[in-house]
Amino acid sequence: MAEQPVSKKKKRAPKAPELLRGFKDILPEEAPYWQRVRAAAGVLLADYGYGEIQLPILEATSLFKRTIGEHTDIVSKEMFSFLDQGGDSVSLRPELTASMARAYIEHGMFNRPQPVKLYSLGPAFRYERPQAGRYRQHNQLSMELFGNAEPSADAEVIFIAYLLCKELGLDVTIHINSLGSNEAREEYVRLLKEYTKPKRSLLCEDCKKRLAKNPLRLLDCKEESCRSLFASAPLLVDNLDEESKKHFVAVLEHLDESSVPYELDPYIVRGLDYYNRTAFEIVASVAGDGGVSDEASAHLAIGGGGRYDGLVETLGGRSTSAVGMAFGLERVVSAFKKSKASIGSEKKPQVFLAQLGEEAAKHMFTLFETLRSSGLKVRANFGKSGLKAQLELADKLGVVYAAILGQKELLDGTVIIRDMENGIQEVVDLAKIVDELKKRLKRGR
RNA sequence: GCGGCUAUAGUUUAAUGGCAGAACAUCGGGUUGUGGUCCCGAACGCGAGGGUUCGAUUCCCUCUAGCCGCCCCA
Numbered sequence: 091m092a093e094q095p096v097s098k099k100k101k102r103a104p105k106a107p108e109l110l111r112g113f114k115d116i117l118p119e120e121a122p123y124w125q126r127v128r129a130a131a132g133v134l135l136a137d138y139g140y141g142e143i144q145l146p147i148l149e150a151t152s153l154f155k156r157t158i159g160e161h162t163d164i165v166s167k168e169m170f171s172f173l174d175q176g177g178d179s180v181s182l183r184p185e186l187t188a189s190m191a192r193a194y195i196e197h198g199m200f201n202r203p204q205p206v207k208l209y210s211l212g213p214a215f216r217y218e219r220p221q222a223g224r225y226r227q228h229n230q231l232s233m234e235l236f237g238n239a240e241p242s243a244d245a246e247v248i249f250i251a252y253l254l255c256k257e258l259g260l261d262v263t264i265h266i267n268s269l270g271s272n273e274a275r276e277e278y279v280r281l282l283k284e285y286t287k288p289k290r291s292l293l294c295e296d297c298k299k300r301l302a303k304n305p306l307r308l309l310d311c312k313e314e315s316c317r318s319l320f321a322s323a324p325l326l327v328d329n330l331d332e333e334s335k336k337h338f339v340a341v342l343e344h345l346d347e348s349s350v351p352y353e354l355d356p357y358i359v360r361g362l363d364y365y366n367r368t369a370f371e372i373v374a375s376v377a378g379d380g381g382v383s384d385e386a387s388a389h390l391a392i393g394g395g396g397r398y399d400g401l402v403e404t405l406g407g408r409s410t411s412a413v414g415m416a417f418g419l420e421r422v423v424s425a426f427k428k429s430k431a432s433i434g435s436e437k438k439p440q441v442f443l444a445q446l447g448e449e450a451a452k453h454m455f456t457l458f459e460t461l462r463s464s465g466l467k468v469r470a471n472f473g474k475s476g477l478k479a480q481l482e483l484a485d486k487l488g489v490v491y492a493a494i495l496g497q498k499e500l501l502d503g504t505v506i507i508r509d510m511e512n513g514i515q516e517v518v519d520l521a522k523i524v525d526e527l528k529k530r531l532k533r534g535r
Numbered sequence: 536g537c538g539g540c541u542a543u544a545g546u547u548u549a550a551u552g553g554c555a556g557a558a559c560a561u562c563g564g565g566u567u568g569u570g571g572u573c574c575c576g577a578a579c580g581c582g583a584g585g586g587u588u589c590g591a592u593u594c595c596c597u598c599u600a601g602c603c604g605c606c607c608c609a
Contacts, residue, residue, distance in 0.1 A: 108582095108599095108600080109600095111599090111600070111601095162607090163606080163607050163608080164607080164608075167536080167607095168607080168608085184608095185608095185609080214609080216607090216608075216609090218606095218607075218608075219536080219537095219606090220600095220601080220602090221602080221603070221604080222602075222603070222604095223609080224607095224608075224609080225609095228609060229609090230609060231609095232609095296605080296606070299606090304607095307606095307607090312605080360608090361607060361608060362608090371609090372609095390609095391608080391609070392609070393609060394608080394609065416609060417609070418608085418609025419609080420609080421609060422609090444569085446568055447568085476568090476569095477568050477569050477570090478568090478569065478570070479570095480569090480570085481569055481570035481571090482569095482570050482571080483570085484570065485570040485571050486570085486571090492569085492570085494568085494569075496568060497568085498568085506569095508569075508570090510570075510571085513569085513570085515569085
């Protein structure tokens, strides 16, 4: 074997592994915000009768092709798909609703009392270019209501989503539209194409593509020239079938009654094929710095959803009406962080346990557990030996009291309680440490 | 997939075609068992590759990544 020449410089370390593009770690500093959001969602959804369902991250690719639509961007170019060792095409889920419907059918949930209300929380994957509020792995909170065709079901989902936002201190508006029945929508697309074709040469490049691929998106173009072109175009809402129109009006009436702030937005078109009738987005107005350029961030949708009456049948289940929505949790958490509700969410530890000498150190685990199980928020560093270093740490943690157990105290069966604010120390009976600490903490409050 | 901007320590950053400096954070010390201030010390950095050059962290190119916009979406 050839000797590697020993360079006088230290040999270059192999490059440290890095996060995959568009992926991210959530560090302990950020985790509490996630915990708050998850906890709030869990309580609220349980209160409204939604049961949690935990779904796999990997599914058959065909599940998404059949539901979301083979020709949608999500399926055709954004899925993490691969062949497994058995040669089957599998995909990391790009969203949760398809799996929900799959589970509903697979576990015979149509035999349960309807509606069946489910929620699920977990990662979804899309191979996209990362951007603000967009990751290749993002977490969704998805809630679905199966087996109820009534407008009240649409409104219920929206209402609960709104409640969660409110609880998290988010300032949101529901942007809502109706896509009508599939037939009415097809008819409308024909109408829109007819309207657009004579003006084709005036369209921007993107719109030319949209005309062929996804005409509903034409109306959503940001180009000024296209906007004015479509200002007088026919709108989907004006071309709804009678049933859908009635349904839509009823949904809005429900929202009015429950004081959910909404805006009619005829331009909402969902990128997933399975939607019909109600489609909505939850838009958070992020409290910016008051600048004029906030508009982009102010319009970031933190969630979206709608009705998908055909989905279950598409997958081979019996005809089941359904409605649901999903939050993008990264976006929710980011908005939550800036909201007033998140302030003061972290609780500081109350007591630091310091030890001196080997004998005392051996008592630390038990003593720590005694304090912890009595409900005190305790911190300690079991490994540090110097009292100075330990108190320094206590100070950084911002505890109210330090409890110091040294060789001498151990022999006497006592412990020192030090008020970290003024440095006053008292020697108390070790057996009464919990009561003594609680007494002082109460007094301080 | 397309476009704009950016890349120096864990973080925020400075300077420079000739040994990269600071602040905060981290770790250790300022004799025996007492924190916040102060003092001393240590470890840690030019995203990767190529080119120009006697010499590149600096100039050029490519790549990669990040931010932002488009597309699309949560």
